Amino acid sequence: GENVEQHPSTLSVQEGDSAVIKCTYSDSASNYFPWYKQELGKRPQLIIDIRSNVGEKKDQRIAVTLNKTAKHFSLHITETQPEDSAVYFCAASEGVNAGKSTFGDGTTLTVKP
Amino acid sequence: EAGVTQSPTHLIKTRGQQATLRCSPISGHTSVYWYQQALGLGLQFLLWYDEGEERNRGNFPPRFSGRQFPNYSSELNVNALELEDSALYLCASSNRDLNTGELFFGEGSRLTVL
Numbered sequence: 079g080e081n082v083e084q085h086p087s088t089l090s091v092q093e094g095d096s097a098v099i100k101c102t103y104s105d106s107a108s109n110y111f112p113w114y115k116q117e118l119g120k121r122p123q124l125i126i127d128i129r130s131n132v133g134e135k136k137d138q139r140i141a142v143t144l145n146k147t148a149k150h151f152s153l154h155i156t157e158t159q160p161e162d163s164a165v166y167f168c169a170a171s172e173g174v175n176a177g178k179s180t181f182g183d184g185t186t187l188t189v190k191p
Numbered sequence: 192e193a194g195v196t197q198s199p200t201h202l203i204k205t206r207g208q209q210a211t212l213r214c215s216p217i218s219g220h221t222s223v224y225w226y227q228q229a230l231g232l233g234l235q236f237l238l239w240y241d242e243g244e245e246r247n248r249g250n251f252p253p254r255f256s257g258r259q260f261p262n263y264s265s266e267l268n269v270n271a272l273e274l275e276d277s278a279l280y281l282c283a284s285s286n287r288d289l290n291t292g293e294l295f296f297g298e299g300s301r302l303t304v305l
Contacts, residue, residue: 120298121297121299122234122281123296124293127292167233173292178239179236179292182233183232184234
């Protein structure tokens with residue numbers, strides 16, 4: 079089955095700096111890669127996703143890049159703000175069939191003011 | 192529009208007992224997923240139901256089971272509870288017709304096994 083590894087497990091940055099979280103996957107059939115943000119005590123929420131026919135996708139301060147050959151994808155957050163502090167999860171699945179998503183173990187991002 | 196709702200919010204049981212957790216998906220969503228989130232760990236996939244059928248199952252023992260009702264709500268049952276079952280159980284739903292893949296999560300049910 080699919081295996082998703084996520085690094086780092088914790089990340090601390092100064093407000094205004096950039097943050098990068100990386101994930102690798104094992105199943106070459108995976109073609110949908112969402113990222114979820116879970117604030118403390120709250121539910122995970124989708125913040126951005128990318129499909130395998132696209133190499134990069136941006137939404138304001140967040141972007142995701144995908145390297146299919148190397149089987150890795152990354153989340154980039156620029157100009158970080160304290161409200162970006164949360165746990166971020168990457169996931170990989172074959173198709174947009176969420177029932178087959180495999181999640182990474184999460185990255186706890188702390189943005190220091 | 193109401194989001195995914197889960198009950199109970201908290202549940203305390205003792206070893207060997209059974210726990211039942213409930214989930215109501217977003218209206219119009221036919222797929223329901225269950226995940227276990229142990230403290231400090233990621234989201235471990237438990238079960239996926241769609242149109243009343245179990246479609247996929249994660250690497251959990253058979254004492255984790257569930258079902259989906261005709262109104263698409265779902266129930267997760269955990270039998271013979273063990274201490275390591277203590278976790279936050281998250282339910283999510285999706286609309287497969289939209290083909291977006293986005294999971295909409297509930298707030299979770301925190302199960303504590305003593």
